[in-house]
Amino acid sequence: MHKNCRKVGLLFLVLLTFVLSHNVLAFENPEEAEKEHTSKTEHEKEKFDPGHFIFDHVTDSYEWHILTFKERHVSIPLPVIVYSKESGLHSFWSSKLHHGHSEYKGFRISEEGPDKGKIVEIMKDGTELKPLDFSITKNIFAVFISIGLLLWIFISIARKYENKKAPSGFQNAMEPLILFIRDDVAKPAIGEDKYEKFMPFLLTVFFFILINNLLGLVPVPPGGANVTGNIAVTGVLALFTLVIITINASKYYWQEIYNAPGVPWWMKIPIPLMPIIEILGLFIKPLVLMIRLFANIAAGHIIVMGFFSLIFIFGDIIPYLGYAVSPVTILFTVFMTVIELLVAFVQAYVFTLLSAIYFGMATTEHH
Amino acid sequence: MELVTPEFGTVFWMLLSFLMILFILKKFAWKPILTALKEREASIDNALRSADKAREKMEQLKADNEKIIKEAKNERDNLLKDARLVKDMIISEAKEKANTETEKIIKDARVKIENEKNAALDEIKNQIAIFSIEIAEKILKKKLESTKDQKDMINDLLDEIKLN
Numbered sequence: 275m276h277k278n279c280r281k282v283g284l285l286f287l288v289l290l291t292f293v294l295s296h297n298v299l300a301f302e303n304p305e306e307a308e309k310e311h312t313s314k315t316e317h318e319k320e321k322f323d324p325g326h327f328i329f330d331h332v333t334d335s336y337e338w339h340i341l342t343f344k345e346r347h348v349s350i351p352l353p354v355i356v357y358s359k360e361s362g363l364h365s366f367w368s369s370k371l372h373h374g375h376s377e378y379k380g381f382r383i384s385e386e387g388p389d390k391g392k393i394v395e396i397m398k399d400g401t402e403l404k405p406l407d408f409s410i411t412k413n414i415f416a417v418f419i420s421i422g423l424l425l426w427i428f429i430s431i432a433r434k435y436e437n438k439k440a441p442s443g444f445q446n447a448m449e450p451l452i453l454f455i456r457d458d459v460a461k462p463a464i465g466e467d468k469y470e471k472f473m474p475f476l477l478t479v480f481f482f483i484l485i486n487n488l489l490g491l492v493p494v495p496p497g498g499a500n501v502t503g504n505i506a507v508t509g510v511l512a513l514f515t516l517v518i519i520t521i522n523a524s525k526y527y528w529q530e531i532y533n534a535p536g537v538p539w540w541m542k543i544p545i546p547l548m549p550i551i552e553i554l555g556l557f558i559k560p561l562v563l564m565i566r567l568f569a570n571i572a573a574g575h576i577i578v579m580g581f582f583s584l585i586f587i588f589g590d591i592i593p594y595l596g597y598a599v600s601p602v603t604i605l606f607t608v609f610m611t612v613i614e615l616l617v618a619f620v621q622a623y624v625f626t627l628l629s630a631i632y633f634g635m636a637t638t639e640h641h
Numbered sequence: 642m643e644l645v646t647p648e649f650g651t652v653f654w655m656l657l658s659f660l661m662i663l664f665i666l667k668k669f670a671w672k673p674i675l676t677a678l679k680e681r682e683a684s685i686d687n688a689l690r691s692a693d694k695a696r697e698k699m700e701q702l703k704a705d706n707e708k709i710i711k712e713a714k715n716e717r718d719n720l721l722k723d724a725r726l727v728k729d730m731i732i733s734e735a736k737e738k739a740n741t742e743t744e745k746i747i748k749d750a751r752v753k754i755e756n757e758k759n760a761a762l763d764e765i766k767n768q769i770a771i772f773s774i775e776i777a778e779k780i781l782k783k784k785l786e787s788t789k790d791q792k793d794m795i796n797d798l799l800d801e802i803k804l805n
Binding site: 333407432505568 | 643644646647648651652653654655656658659661662663665666669670671673674675677678
């Protein structure tokens with residue numbers, strides 16, 4: 275088992291170095307580096323824009339930016355996969371786009387308009403058209419990393435359970451969490467007799483959110499991506515909750531929605547007020563799950579980035595002021611990070627608990 | 642706006658990835674872990690329950706033992722009591738028997754003594770009779786040595802017979 279894990283780890287490392295070297299190689303091409311440089315000097319005169327700085331981090335991107343050193347961006351290029359109705363399927367490394375400064379195969383990163391920051395195809399008449407974008411973006415790549423971590427952690431732990439020995443090592447760290455989800459979330463919310471069916475989803479969702487929240491707090495790759503602060507990611511998680519509710523809902527649950535018993539008749543006829551509210555509620559529940567997780571994590575990232583921006587805002591005024599402000603900012607950031615650590619657990623817990631409560635509501639037979 | 646607009650590609654990959662991890666973890670992680678946890682809990686529960694049962698059994702055994710000991714003691718006491726009674730009875734019986742026996746022996750002895758005495762008396766009587774006859778013979782012999790005496794005697798006797 276351990277040998278396998280090591281092999282996988284090694285493979286991952288090799289892949290990473292390959293990708294990194296590929297990136298560095300891209301810079302060694304003098305012509306391209308030149309282009310990069312000239313475009314960069316133009317940018318240099320611009321004032322520091324905190325909004326841009328923050329949103330650059332919080333939103334998704336086609337490459338994994340590590341640092342900018344002497345006007346050079348060092349980042350992990352990620353594969354771009356686009357399907358265009360005009361020219362078919364294309365895939366290439368995002369390093370070909372040079373951080374949005376050049377075009378490749380007729381594609382470039384849009385600089386303004388509704389698709390700002392997204393890859394668009396340049397039409398013959400010069401207009402931009404958004405293709406179907408299947409790119410492995412930073413967030414997707416971070417999802418893959420977290421999935422790899424989850425698989426590694428829990429499959430190796432599962433092997434330990436098969437030995438039937440006393441729990442040891444990392445198993446001891448995870449077992450209380452697993453038991454917590456089972457005994458304090460699933461059992462009370464769903465009920466002793468039905469909870470088992472929902473355990474795999476609840477555990478997966480809890481640990482997926484938790485690991486991505488925690489990785490989001492780590493400033494360097496493989497951390498730092500804002501996965502759980504991405505509305506598409508939280509939306510998919512909430513969609514799973516909705517689908518599981520719908521599949522497992524009892525007859526009683528549907529009756530409650532379409533013809534709630536104990537409600538005065540004039541609430542249903544002639545205007546079906548209650549059914550409308552209930553059906554809306556059906557979708558609002560997962561919608562709230564989606565927004566809560568997204569907003570909490572994104573807000574945490576925005577605040578931390580905001581504190582860091584303070585250094586540069588003050589530095590723009592007088593350089594030494596920037597240095598003076600930085601200790602305070604770092605203090606604030608450390609404080610925020612500690613709070614975010616708490617938020618990471620709380621949000622994972624809340625998403626799981628609410629999902630479990632919704633499952634419990636959907637599977638009840640009677641009051 | 643980009644922040645709150647779900648990107649199609651992200652949704653696509655996320656759906657795919659999450660489905661994949663859900664099924665892989667369900668099969669290879671959660672199932673073995675949850676069943677192992679359940680089994681462990683069941684075995685601990687069983688162990689505790691059997692320990693309780695063993696304790697109960699022990700207590701019952703102890704109670705049984707005490708009961709048995711108590712019964713045995715009672716039995717012993719009863720036996721002793723009975724034995725004492727039997728002993729007393731035997732002794733008293735023996736005494737009674739001895740008494741009657743002695744009485745009987747004494748009675749027999751008395752009868753025998755009486756008989757012996759009577760026999761002895763009879764014998765003495767007979768002896769005395771014999772002795773008296775002999776004495777009488779001797780006296781008569783002596784008295785009737787002279788003829789005259791003999792005559793007198795015969796006359797006397799005759800007189801006596803006549804009188805009768």
